[in-house]
Amino acid sequence: MLTSSSALLPVYAQLPVHPVRGSGSWLHDADGQAWLDAYGGHAVAATGHCHPRVVAAIREQAEALLFYSTALPHPIREQLASAIVAHCPPALRKVFLVNSGAEANENALHLARKVTGRQRFVSIEGGWHGRTAATLAVTDGEKYMAGARRAGMPLSLKVPWNDPATLLSAVDDTIAGVILEPVQGLTGARDLPVELLRAARTACDRAGAMLIFDEVQCGVGRCGAFTAAESYGVTPDLLTLAKGLASGLPISAVVTTDAIAALIKSGDLGSTFGGGPVPCAAALATLAVIDDEKLIENAVTVGNHLREGALALGPKKIVSTQGRGLLLGLRLHRPAVEVQTALLRHQIITGTSSDPQVLRLMPPLSFSISEAELLLLALAQVLS
Ligand SMILES: Cc1ncc(COP(=O)(O)O)c(C=O)c1O
Incomplete structure (x- = not known):
């Protein structure tokens, strides 16, 4: 995290995650904790982190x-x-x-x-x-x-x-x-x-x-x-x-x-x-x-799974979804930044957007159904 003694200009609001390694949809910090990355380094980690x-x-x-x-x-x-x-x-x-x-x-x-x-x-x-x-x-x-x-x-x-x-x-x-x-x-x-x-x-x-x-x-x-x-x-x-x-x-x-x-x-x-x-x-x-690895097909399948799974949480939790494939927005009743922070307590990284009510998901195109399930389970708990 940036401190006031950092030589970097303080232009980025940063999440409290300190990765030292990455593999697939996961980041690992120096304490050995694993973080599920549904943000993809801002949609960059297309093939997952450090694809061999x-x-x-x-x-x-x-x-x-x-x-x-x-x-x-x-x-x-x-x-x-x-x-x-x-x-x-x-x-x-x-x-x-x-x-x-x-x-x-x-x-x-x-x-x-x-x-x-x-x-x-x-x-x-x-x-x-x-x-x-x-x-x-x-x-x-x-x-x-x-x-x-x-x-x-x-x-x-x-x-x-x-x-x-x-x-x-x-x-x-x-x-x-x-x-x-x-x-x-x-x-x-x-x-x-x-x-x-x-x-x-x-x-x-x-x-x-x-x-x-x-x-x-x-x-x-x-x-x-x-x-x-x-x-x-x-x-x-x-x-x-x-x-x-x-x-x-x-x-x-x-x-x-x-x-x-x-x-x-x-x-x-x-x-x-x-x-x-x-x-x-x-x-x-x-x-x-x-x-x-047919990652475009995977992005469609897993994107649909995430979208349907989110809507299945019910209209009291998810207002609507938007986007295509694995560029997804979940419209919430609560500020997305609160939900993002709560998901971090489950060691899951997500994104916000210029719309305060929309949580943005842009995980690696290799995100799996079981990883999507982990995210949906955490969302259900955070939104209850
Ligand atoms: C749609 C779109 N266009 C352009 C850019 C700018 O890209 P870069 O930050 O690589 O200059 C971004 C970055 O987030 C973007 O999302």
């Missing part, structure tokens, strides 16, 4: 070549780009690799501006896209928009999450693009209606604007398919992936169409660390584990 195949791939690549920048080609970068494309909707065929969710979104916004020659974006109420100046400008929330204003960024037009007609009328030929998370993370796994995504596609096609899906949190197999785009049946022009992509090493991707790629030339984008060989090795191993 991911760890082995990292070790092997680190021993062979720790790093060289994109100034030199490296086959592992090509392999990863091909593997990502193979997992995405067919129209998305080109990849740019960077290092974090915000950086991927920043580049997607940059590309949309460049391709259209326009500046302004439409985004969705409750949407959260990062902490760089451009991503703050499309993020909802006064605190974040204030940061964008200080940086002189034009704020996006925010439209309601459940009103396709307003979205349709907001996108005209001055708009560079629409950015949205198909399943919003920070609002507590709020799954946007498919009609809204379809309206966004139609509006962008009509106005010549770019549709951007921020799948930093809801992508990589978390919401019913490798991309939420696929699970909704709506394909954007630009899609960003991050968090779970390498099971914990920093890497992110902007995935786009041949048509947009044709407008990009050497030197238009760049990143020193982007596509470094070690994160690429971790990401390749992550994608192989997701496929071989």
Whole structure:
């Protein structure tokens, strides 16, 4: 835990858990206590903590070549780009690799501006896209928009999450693009209606604007398919992936169409660390584990089990559920932070959200039915 003598800036509220090891859905502290992780290090531990195949791939690549920048080609970068494309909707065929969710979104916004020659974006109420100046400008929330204003960024037009007609009328030929998370993370796994995504596609096609899906949190197999785009049946022009992509090493991707790629030339984008060989090795191993261990199917099965089990606790305990796959929100009658704290006494880690009544679950995609049962049992006790 941070103390006043810490040299770190005190920007994070931290939970009282001090892990020294991780394995699957479990963290272990120095006292030998095991903690069930239904938070996944913020949806990052896609294959579980320290999956042996991911760890082995990292070790092997680190021993062979720790790093060289994109100034030199490296086959592992090509392999990863091909593997990502193979997992995405067919129209998305080109990849740019960077290092974090915000950086991927920043580049997607940059590309949309460049391709259209326009500046302004439409985004969705409750949407959260990062902490760089451009991503703050499309993020909802006064605190974040204030940061964008200080940086002189034009704020996006925010439209309601459940009103396709307003979205349709907001996108005209001055708009560079629409950015949205198909399943919003920070609002507590709020799954946007498919009609809204379809309206966004139609509006962008009509106005010549770019549709951007921020799948930093809801992508990589978390919401019913490798991309939420696929699970909704709506394909954007630009899609960003991050968090779970390498099971914990920093890497992110902007995935786009041949048509947009044709407008990009050497030197238009760049990143020193982007596509470094070690994160690429971790990401390749992550994608192989997701496929071989059928983790997308598991996320659907266990997600449904959690959702049904939570609702079976009764309307006095659970008001409703939201989300898809293993990005789930449980709407409670009590403040979610109280329930999160009570679950910590059962040594279970969960997340809160910007909605004070919604508890957020984003465990590893390998979370098992028996682990879900442990969580449901603890929830039943905490909520009684
Ligand atoms: C939907 C979404 N977009 C973007 C980001 C920013 O990602 P990062 O913290 O890796 O910059 C996050 C992080 O929580 C996110 O959930």
